[in-house]
Amino acid sequence: MFSKSWFFFLFVLCILFSLVVESRVINETRFKPMEEMKKMRRVRAHLKKINKPSVKTIQSPDGDLIDCVATHLQPAFDHPKLRGQKPLEPPSERPKGHNSTDEIYETIQLWAQSNELCPEGTIPIRRTTEKDVLRASSLRRFGRKIRRVRRDTSSGGHEHAVAFVNGDQYYGAKASMNVWTPAVTDAYEFSLSQLWVISGSFGNDLNTIEAGWQVSPELYGDGYPRFFTYWTTDAYRATGCYNLLCSGFVQTNNRIAIGAAISPRSSYNGKQFDIGVMIWKDPKHGHWWLQFGSGVLIGYWPSFLFSHLQKQASMIQFGGEVVNSRSKGYHTSTQMGSGHFADEGFGKAAYFRNLQVVDWDNSLLPLTNLHLLADHSNCYNIKAGKNNAWGNYIYYGGPGRNAGCQ
Template identity: 75%
Template sequence: MAPRSKCCSSLFVKFVVSFLIVASTFSSTLSLQLNQTLQPQQELQKLRRIRAYLKKINKPAVKTIKSPDGDFINCVQIHLQPAFDHPELKGQKPLDPPERTKNSDPVDEVTHNLQQWTESGESCPEGTIPIRRTTEEDILRADKIRRFGRKPRRFVRRDSDGSGHEHAVAFVNGQQFYGAKASMNVWTPQVTDPNEFSLSQIWVISGSFGNDLNTIEAGWQANPALYGDQYPRFFTYWTTDAYQATGCYNLLCSGFVQTNSKIAIGAAISPRSTFSGRQYDLSITVWKDPKHGHWWLELGSGLLVGYWPAFLFSHLRTHANMIQFGGEIVNTRSSGFHTATQMGSGHFADEGFRKAAYFRNLQAVDWDNNLIPLSNLQLLADHPSCYNIKQGRNNVWGNYFYYGGPGRNVHCP
């Protein structure tokens, strides 16, 4: 057979190369077209899931009130609130208010606005409760729709273990507790990363800090990821499995049963404390009703907000073994160093009244529904050069402490 000529070989090689180039270009174009087709479909599916979720948690409103801070407050019939989606509550109505804790302060009328949405003088009709409307923008800020309204799983421990949570707290443990009470002043701490938050709260805790942790939490927080701004907002939280699959903030899942028509959980608090100026307190009591065993939440003197049904919990069905008070921040180190997110007022405990944040009149609730002073109070500051805590006691404030700090500074790199 005669050998193939160099000319034919050269042409064949050129043909193959040209074919490969065209095939590669066609493949890239097809891939791009497929991606462009798939991307809108994926976005559409995500939007459908978001709208279905919004329909589930935004119950039909009898009336809607626009707050000066931009929130919309839906007045929802009390028996249609999210709690009654729970299988054990379906078809039921909220319980009547129980007897308050013994030796409580006399019931005072609320003479000032606690939240911004009430500043216009509007209120929800009788038989309804105010619920902050959740928006598409709120959910789009969350990593996953199914985790919206829940604390990230990696942020579950009270003590610092590199998870990103840092605390300055006072706590008591080793006994049986049936509730806790304290007053805390409200500030507007700066949160420097959208995935961080700053809060001040009471924890009622039972179980271990493993997968069986039960907590009830209430206080105020600045949480841009959840609310889209930096206003301090009244909030609640609960979990029965260390924040894994149960519980949520506020009324974003079935659990907490609200009974009050004047307080919107998750709404901005107003007025707020100012540095060297007037201080505004938020007084919170969480206690277990001896008759039915549910955990009730009270603001001020006598303003019952609602309750966590006992069946939600395992360990907290009986009692708590720890109560804790203080501040917490999340430090993502997104810039490679410690966050400048503030805790409390953003000033250290040593600066004292009108400058530092405080908790005062710390009390526990005993088995007979009595408010009792705390003994053996322990202090914990994970990183005292970033956020610290300082305890005191006097005849007016009882047990108290100052806490907080600026976060990143020359001593907190």
């Protein structure tokens, strides 16, 4: 039999235990809001850094806000080597063999369909919101590709179907690619089609310049294909970012918003819509310029951002990339390109046409010694060809998970 004193001792012990638990719960509930407050302060400080004061804001049909920011106030000029400067004038000449030096403006972005544009002396920048940042797994990850890279393409869940040339010195590349709306089935995956200008080893010193279109629910909050750019000088470890989300790319154009949705898009067995992209190194100043659409200059990556690409590129790639997170334990159903294999051809598969490179003499040349690489050809594949109308071309893409891709 227990004595009364023993029961009293147990009673007191229970009270003390409940007080300790209650105190811990109170402390945790206090701690969580404090952590949330700190996180939101960091997010808002970051937004203040990248969202510059605008002279005008345009509402896009897809919900984006496009801020018209004075060119000298854009994020690029936060860089110590650019602070206090203004954008350079466009290069006096483009690569030899380029069809035209005229800038032909087409309405190829949703925000510009109202014909309300940013005034001269400003550039359009897609406004970044708190929701945009909070969708990322961390503030460090926001606006960046984070992955490990190996020699052929990459690891860490990134899969490719690409055509590439290497073994020479390259000073740029050009191609036209059709635009689709591939399904992305996981919030942290993306699907893109782009060209890569590459130099350095596939290790910590990899330099890349990239441009094309992508669907990225994490970055943009929707499934629209969007015109994008990227760069890195250390294999995606600490440098570089998408679009204008860090100091780097200098935009000079007031009519194209990097990161804004592209419209129209291609349809299966229907009309095909493609965009032209050219990246080349200006022989005079050494910076890497970007051209989009029908001859429209967008801006440039200053050469000082890079190590190896201060001189030239050693590889050019064209094609598609997806993230396969295997979040459900099997291969993703995220589509590449149209979501159909290369074998289906025109009107059904995604393509790149008129693939060219820029040589040491600033001339556009057709490709020689073209290589094809598909990380998992049962999931996404690629085929190449050549004819008089399209020059060098590729079909690529696929559905992801299927009977042959598990």
